[in-house]
Every structure is written in structure tokens, then in C-alpha cells.
Amino acid sequence: MTATAEGPTDTETGTVSRGIVGGRWIQHWEPEDAxxxxxxxxxxxxxxxxxxxxxxxxxxxxxxxWSVFVLFMGPEYGVDAAGKFFLGATATLVGAILRVPYTFAVARFGGRNWTVISGAMLLIPTIAAAFVLQPGTPYSVFVLMAALAGFGGGNFASSMTNINAFFPEGRKGTALGLNAGGGNLGVAVIQLIALLVIATSGAGHPKILLAVYIPLIVVCSVVAAFSMDNLASVSNDKGAFSLALKERDTGIMSVLYIGTFGSFIGYSFAFGLVLQTQFGRTPLQAATVTFIGPLLGSFIRPIGGWMADKLGGAKVSAVNFGLMAVSALVCILASGTGSLALFTLGFILLFVFSGIGNGSTYKMIPAIFRRQALERIGEGADRAAAMLHARRVSGAAIGLISAVGALGGLLINLAFRQSFAATKSGVPAFWAFLAFYVVCAGITWAVYQRQTSSVRTGDGQLALARV
Incomplete structure (x- = not known):
């Protein structure tokens, strides 16, 4: 193990190289030092x-x-609407569960190393689907394939945990927003590609999507291998998960993230199916609009993080949940009048506000633990130790919260499945969503916005403890 010879940067960070397999390890990392x-x-x-x-x-x-594949699955596949919603729910559930071990993996293997490994693992669900995606395949095999697609959902937790450690507090909102927004954009992009495939080749050629993504998986894994680094401070942190589990705020923020990211991913899986089931849209007609919501929600997520950096995450999140409730009400009214245009508008607004909320709630997580660190400093604790503790716990909490939040996508798909099975309409599900958004707005205001204050640090200076 030898020091790299890349100039002052490697000297200052204490970077050492373990080759292409072991990756570059940065021993010294102090982003709060201007x-x-x-x-x-x-x-x-x-x-x-x-x-x-x-x-x-x-x-x-x-x-x-599988939110895209179901648009290609006509009557010859023998899968009804409830079965298609369940495929989306399966992928969502597995992706959510995997976010917990994926968070551990950053500490175990290093952020760069696990990014390469988890990227390469995406070949498993894509190559497997290429062999079975055809009429006549048993439904249980489709369920298994949807479960394997959950590998893609785990990446988010490890990626956010890793990137959180690289940036200083004042830049985390924007950085995490860009990281998550760029990831979320993958939902819209694959739906756009699906639209292109359906428009040019018809609904009988879903495997063209795999011909696009299998090579892309190889490319992104290679880019990560040559471009990324491991942080020793993160790799050495094996106990942060248990600390994060004990924090009350981890549970509260998990609920709020169900309302934001759970909505985004759940609606991403369900939008096209809802249009087909409730309004009788064809696959091409559904694909023509389904990408718009995820696209706008992804692009606006970094803006949500930026707004949280400027105004405070709690303030932005509380207002945003109120706007999500109004958007759900628009969908309810549109369903009652049979207005496709108004329904589509309301649904797209749900994506937009879920995107803003994704950025603002993720900004809140490190801010909450930073406020705790400032309070400890005010009580005489060592500043460096307190801030390091905050970074450790917030990184682990991000992984946990992202896992629980993703379960919201499962709940949304199950809610739509039950709603359509019982009433042939999504209205009961939207009423449930509306009520939940109102609850989230109240929690955000009562627990975080109302308690914003300043704390006195160990050197006698006042610091804003805004969440």
C-alpha cells in the first residue's frame, strides 16, 4: 500500500491507493474546514x-x-390490473428492504467500492429478464423478476450515505438534491425510452429496453471504478447504525420521507396503470404522459434542497406537504368529473411537490443532527468530536430513513390495488393519501419548524440551529 503521486491533493487528504480492486482511500477529510x-x-x-x-x-x-414492462404486457400475458400493481409493489418492497444492508455496505466496503459492486449487480435483473419476458411465462416468474429489479432500489441509500460524508453542512442540501434528483431522473428516462420503443416498434418489443440498459450498466460501473474514492472515516464507522436507530428523529423523519419519496416512487410505478385502468388509455397514450411527472419531480428535487439550504428544510417541507394534500384533492375532483386533463394535472403536481419535498426532507436529516451537536458543544463537549458524531449518525440515519421511506411506494401501489379492486376507482386511495399529507405537515411544523432556535457553542458564539 503506497501513497499516490498526484500532487498536493493526495498529500493533504492522505490518499492511499490499493489498486483498481481495492480503490483509492482518503484518510483525512475535513469538509467543514473552509x-x-x-x-x-x-x-x-x-x-x-x-x-x-x-x-x-x-x-x-x-x-x-417493471413499471414500464407492464405497459407492454397485453392480454396475451394473462396478467390483470391487480397483478400488474403487485409487480410494482414487489419491486418497491425489495428495493426498500435492500436499502438497509446497502447502507451498511458503505461502511463495510467503502463508498467507491460498493458503488462499483452494486452497479455491476444490476446486470442480474436485466439479463434475467431478457430470458423470461414473453407471453406464456408463469406469473410467479414475473414476480421473481420484479423482486430482482429491487437491486436498483438499494443503490440510493448507499449513494446518499456516501455523498453525505463528502460535503460540508451548508452544501449538503444542494449536493444531496443533485445526487438524488439525478438518480430519480432514471425513472423518467426509462419511461421516455419505453415511449420511443412503443411508438417505433409497437408494444411487442420490451426487450429493446434491455439492449439499451445492459451496456449502460457496464459503462456506469467502470466510470465509478476510475472516478470515485473511499473515505476512511466512513469505512471505519461500524457503530453509527445502532446510534441512528436509537434516535427519535430517525423514526420521525422516516414517516416524513414516506410522504415525499414514498409518493414519488409509488406514483412512478402506478401512474401509467392508473391511466390505463381508470381512463382506458392505451399503452402508447399512457406512455406519452407518464414520464412527465417523474421528469419534473426529478429535476425539481435539487431545487427543494437549495430552498431548504436558504429557508430551512422544516419550513419548506411543511408548506410542501400542504400543497401535496391540495394536489391529491385535485385528483379526487377530477376523478369525480371524469376529467382526464385535470386528473393528469393533479397527478403531475403530486410528482412536482414530492420532488421538492424529497430535497427539503433530506436536507433536514443532517441539519437535525448538527443541531444536536451544537447543543452538546454548548454544554462543553469537544467541537470536533461532536461534529464528527453528527456526520456519523446522520449518514447512517439517511440510509435507514431512505429504506423506510421507500416502503411508501409499496403502500401506494397496494392502496391503488385495493381501491380499484373494491370500487374500480382510485378515489379511496387518494383520500388516504390526502389525509396522510395533512398529518405529515402537522408533524413537520410541530416537531421541527416550531422549535427552531439558536444555541450557544463552546466558544461563546451563537449559532443558528435551524432544521
Whole structure:
């Protein structure tokens, strides 16, 4: 194990190389040090960010493969609407569950190393689907294939945990928003590609999608291998998960993230099916509009993070949940009048506000633990130790919260499945969503926005403890 010879940057960060397999390891990383950040940190962090976005983007596309494949599955496949909703629910559930071990994997293997491994693992669900995606395949095999697509959902947790450690507090909202937004964009991109395939080749050629994504998986994994680094401070942190589990805020933020990201991923799986089932749209007609919501929700997520950096995550999130409730009400009214245009508008607004909420709630997580660190400093704790503890716990909490939040996508698909089975309409499901958004707005205001205050640090200075 020898020091790399890449100039001052490697000297300052204490970077050592273990080759292409072991990856580059950075021993010294202090993003809160303004001088270190300007000299070294910014360039290294941004390089890791963009490579991470690439892999996460492809991961999201693979995760939502079956939200697209069901548009190709005509009567000859023998799968009804309830069965199609269940395929989406299966992929969502597995992706959510995998987010917990994927978070551990960053500490176990290193952020760069696990990004490469998890990226390459996306070949499993795509290659497997190429052999079985055809009429006559038993439904149980389709369920298994949807479960394998869950590999793409786990990437988000490890990616966000890793990138969170690279950036200083004042830039986390924007960085995490870009990372997540670029990943979320994979949902819209695969739906756009599906639209192109259906428009040019018809609904009988879903495997063309796999011909696009299998090579792309190889490319993104190679880019991660050559562009990313491992942080020793993250790799050495094996106990942060248990600390995060004990935090009350981890549970509260998990509920809020169900309302934001759970909505985004759940609606991404369900939008096309709802249009087909409730409004009788053809696969091409559904595909023509389904990509718009995920596209806007993905692009606006970094703006949600930026707004949270400027205004405070709790304030932005509380208002945003209120707007999500209004959007659900629009969908309910549109369903009652049979207005496809108004329903589509309401559904797309749900995507937009879920995207803003994704960015603002993720900004809240490190801010919450930073406020706790400032309170400990005010009580005499060592500043460096307190801030390191905050970074450790917030990184682990991000993985846990992302896992629980993704379960919201499962609940949305199950709610639609039950709603259509019982009433042949999505209205009961939308009423449930509306009520939940109102509850989330109240929790955000009562627990975080109302308690915003300043704390006095150990050196006698006042610091804003805004969440």
C-alpha cells in the first residue's frame, strides 16, 4: 500500500491507493474546514458526486423496469390490473428492504467500492429478464423478476450515505438534491425510452429496453471504478447504525420521507396503470404522459434542497406537504368529473411537490443532527468530536430513513390495488393519501419548524440551529 503521486491533493487528504480492486482511500477529510474545502475538498467531492449520480441514475431505471414492462404486457400475458400493481409493489418492497444492508455496505466496503459492486449487480435483473419476458411465462416468474429489479432500489441509500460524508453542512442540501434528483431522473428516462420503443416498434418489443440498459450498466460501473474514492472515516464507522436507530428523529423523519419519496416512487410505478385502468388509455397514450411527472419531480428535487439550504428544510417541507394534500384533492375532483386533463394535472403536481419535498426532507436529516451537536458543544463537549458524531449518525440515519421511506411506494401501489379492486376507482386511495399529507405537515411544523432556535457553542458564539 503506497501513497499516490498526484500532487498536493493526495498529500493533504492522505490518499492511499490499493489498486483498481481495492480503490483509492482518503484518510483525512475535513469538509467543514473552509481552507481544506477550497483547496482540495470541492474538486474531490464533486468528482465523486457526478460518478455517484450516474450509477444511481441507472439503478433507478432498473428498479422501475417493471413499471414500464407492464405497459407492454397485453392480454396475451394473462396478467390483470391487480397483478400488474403487485409487480410494482414487489419491486418497491425489495428495493426498500435492500436499502438497509446497502447502507451498511458503505461502511463495510467503502463508498467507491460498493458503488462499483452494486452497479455491476444490476446486470442480474436485466439479463434475467431478457430470458423470461414473453407471453406464456408463469406469473410467479414475473414476480421473481420484479423482486430482482429491487437491486436498483438499494443503490440510493448507499449513494446518499456516501455523498453525505463528502460535503460540508451548508452544501449538503444542494449536493444531496443533485445526487438524488439525478438518480430519480432514471425513472423518467426509462419511461421516455419505453415511449420511443412503443411508438417505433409497437408494444411487442420490451426487450429493446434491455439492449439499451445492459451496456449502460457496464459503462456506469467502470466510470465509478476510475472516478470515485473511499473515505476512511466512513469505512471505519461500524457503530453509527445502532446510534441512528436509537434516535427519535430517525423514526420521525422516516414517516416524513414516506410522504415525499414514498409518493414519488409509488406514483412512478402506478401512474401509467392508473391511466390505463381508470381512463382506458392505451399503452402508447399512457406512455406519452407518464414520464412527465417523474421528469419534473426529478429535476425539481435539487431545487427543494437549495430552498431548504436558504429557508430551512422544516419550513419548506411543511408548506410542501400542504400543497401535496391540495394536489391529491385535485385528483379526487377530477376523478369525480371524469376529467382526464385535470386528473393528469393533479397527478403531475403530486410528482412536482414530492420532488421538492424529497430535497427539503433530506436536507433536514443532517441539519437535525448538527443541531444536536451544537447543543452538546454548548454544554462543553469537544467541537470536533461532536461534529464528527453528527456526520456519523446522520449518514447512517439517511440510509435507514431512505429504506423506510421507500416502503411508501409499496403502500401506494397496494392502496391503488385495493381501491380499484373494491370500487374500480382510485378515489379511496387518494383520500388516504390526502389525509396522510395533512398529518405529515402537522408533524413537520410541530416537531421541527416550531422549535427552531439558536444555541450557544463552546466558544461563546451563537449559532443558528435551524432544521
Amino acid at each position: 481552507g481544506f474545502w477550497e483547496r482540495t475538498g470541492r474538486a474531490v467531492a464533486n468528482r465523486n458526486l457526478w460518478a455517484s449520480i450516474f450509477v444511481e441514475h441507472v439503478g433507478f431505471s432498473v428498479w422501475t423496469l
